[in-house]
Amino acid sequence: MSDVVEENGEQKAFISYAWSSPEHKTWVRRLAERLTEDGVFVILDEWDLKPGHDPIYFMEQSITNPAVTKVLIVCDRLYKEKADGRAGGVGTETQILSPEIYRKADQSKYAALVTEVDDAGNAYVPTFYGGRIFIDFSKPEREEDAYEELTRWINDAPLHTRPKLGKKPAYLSEDEAPLATQSRFRRAKEGLERGSANASGLIRDFGEGLIEQLVALRPPQSQGQNNAVPIDEAVVIAADAMRPYIRQLHELTKVLVRGAVAAFDDLIAVLEQVLSTTDRSPKATSWTPATYDANKIIAYEAFLGVVAVLLAEKQIDLIARLLDHAYYYDDPNGNRGRSTKDFEEFAQYADVLQYRNQRLSENRADWQADFVNEHYQVGLPSFARMMEADLLLFIKRPVSEPGRYISWFPHTLVYAGRWGTAMELFARMESKQFFDTISGKLFGSVTPEVFKERVIGLNSERLWRGIYPGPSIGSLAGVEQIAVRA
Template identity: 45%
Template sequence: MTETLAPPPVRAFTSYSWSSPTHEAWVIHLASRLREDGVDVILDKWDLKPGHDAYQFMESMVTDKTVTKVMMICDKNYVEKANNRAGGVGTESQIISPELYGAAAQDKYAALMTDEDEDGNAHVPVFYKGRIYFDFRSAEKFEESYEQLLRWLIDRPQHVKPKLGAVPVSILQAAPAATGTQSRARRADEAIRNGSGNAAGLIREYGDNLRAELQALAPQENDAEPYDDTILNATASMRPYLRQFADLVATAVRFNEDARVWDRILAIHEQLGSLMYRDPEVTRWNSHQFDAYKLIAHEAFLTTVALTLEEERFDLALATLTRPYLVREHDGGNRPATSDFTVFRQYVESLEHRKRRLKLNRLSIEGDMLRENHPSGSIPSFESLMQADFVLYIRACGSQASGNWYPYSLVYASNRFSPFPVFARSESLSYFKKLAPVLGTTDAAAFKAFTVALNASERGSRLFQHQGLPITYLANAEYVGVID
């Protein structure tokens, strides 16, 4: 077995002034401790023998290529001699100064400050001003400064630059930032993190600004472009705002405990939902005019539910699914003034037109878009979106919802080989009891019976052009609640 030879120790020359016996003793103590810690410190007290030329010794130590570090121990006396080029310190300074600014390694020289002037400023030679130094002025901070010095001498810094990685694909492919709402989003985010009492008000300001920005990005149809392209291009221009909103929701999910804050988050969904409908003053419109907003409102709502489930904030998920949403003005008809969560899943005519125009053999263009817009590293991930889509589908099928929730993203779950995480964890009965209210059920046995019936029903089997969905498997129905 071949032995690995240890590298030679670091050689460090000490430049200092014989200011006083106390100062000399301090220098010897420092040098001795450094030698104990593996640094070959060169000190005149040890290495300058009687009869040797002191100036030649100084010059050879500064210019010697085996000397990789030079410590200048700066007190008032040292600085005065260095600036006036007096004595041995002055000679060393004349050698060090051109080296410091010449071709020598910038990391070879360092100053150790041991006292300060009348104004509290560390003494430093003129030729060294503006450079980093080690502060030994305080006895209380000696150990901290000593460790910093030792790390510098042996080239083992405390903070090492991380390996350069690759820019995330999600960033490279992202559209320009949503600059119109950036400052308001940042203020709201900081307020949530800090638990500020004005967080709800700042979220409201952000929501008002967000709605106005999205309204300004309304699709502008023209004869030179198929209208489905116009809708999708408009949606793409809105998506940076959607990512920004997702970041704010993630902050609220992780850091907020104020019910008013979550109420304002859900109010933003109402504002996005209102864009799906015609303002009363608009007298001319077409059936696909609001399709871009239908896509954005749907994805935003799915994102919020996904983030609550991902963080296991079932209290926020339940509040999101049980809130009565006011998304359009009452038209005087025989219907409630508010809608349940299914209002955010609307039929998008332009996508059906696109499928016919381009002869696309796709089961769900909406599912394709969700997957494309949530690549690896996205917040939330596409996996989380599918989980949320499944929970919303289960909830809509089991409750007296006013509309249907078609789980577009689950076209990618038909061949899935494992249940979604919240259902896998629901093998624990205590965990399932926390999730059950979100699903709209009461106990594990009732949930299992419901999923089995849904799986066999026409409503379940007709999904994705009668390809169906393994509902009981995705819900882990057989094993829910089996662990006490």
């Protein structure tokens, strides 16, 4: 066995599989041949288990030897049956694999390759593998995507990597100058906490100051005409400068819903003004295509964050008001039809981010998701709540108004993982009574069966280029447990 793993090759992989059929053995061998061609030293019984060798020793050495960097567990129905029943060679390998997977600190050595699923679409994976992530080879049309995922995993070369750690937001540092809206924010917050009769006026006053800053902090009109700062970097810098003001808006939202709900319409009016900053005013005479991109990034975060705060505060009625509101939109072009827009208008895409991907050659799946992930790990709202809000906003229309074009893009769900568990709002909908309440307020009183059907029909694989499979919308919305309890 030591001779096997001392051959050249940076990565060495052992393939564990069941002799299910001649066709299956051929598929495994061809996979091994292709991996070998792509620089992986593969240990396969057909190649390395010679007459007179001890098969149990061969298995044990292939799995436990530290020189073997990866173990590929090819899973089909027969493999699962033999592994769970501890039968045959697969059963022996299972007895070796189980303690290795559960006790070793480094679990990145093992991956299941699923080649078969049951009639319900569930993967055949052995019990000892648990709920770990697997690589799905069960769909022939997706085999190339699965193979790329496998080779990236073997070579520790993920498609998406963690961004560089940046600086703490300026508003967290006591040494930084106070925000331009600090006085207005403090007065509004104190007024809301006291239940002041002038709470509405204080919210509007803060909103005016907020909009002034969202306009003043845009990239200069001349930006991009020289090479001092690339236009995409100028947009990111501008958005970073705007973000602390939006965090004040989120803080006021929490205070408002805890004691001054009567002023909620004034909060909606502030959001309406935030939306207005994403396009040129009728008085604007010059602008560049990227002038308003920072405002688009921030408008998405502003609306998403307000919904996230309302979710955290269990304010479903207020969320319904927010999503049903017609937002006045002063269209400078005068040719977009309605003078009001739906909440999806807050999810405009900042085109400059595509240029940023090209300029930095970072191949980010979603810059806007990265911004939220970076800046909402602490404070209110949390990143988890932002993801929950994104999911709600994404499924709102297709569930309540099937056939309508889906125009809310759930950026943050790129971080949800392939099989994320149900998010809180949807997990609680396993109660039929709670489901009926939520469905009546947010989804047009659809039945559990209709809700499941329409959510399952949402295909996240189309959302992000190069991300396959994408997050399971059905899993995140907990469709398997919808209304199962009284």
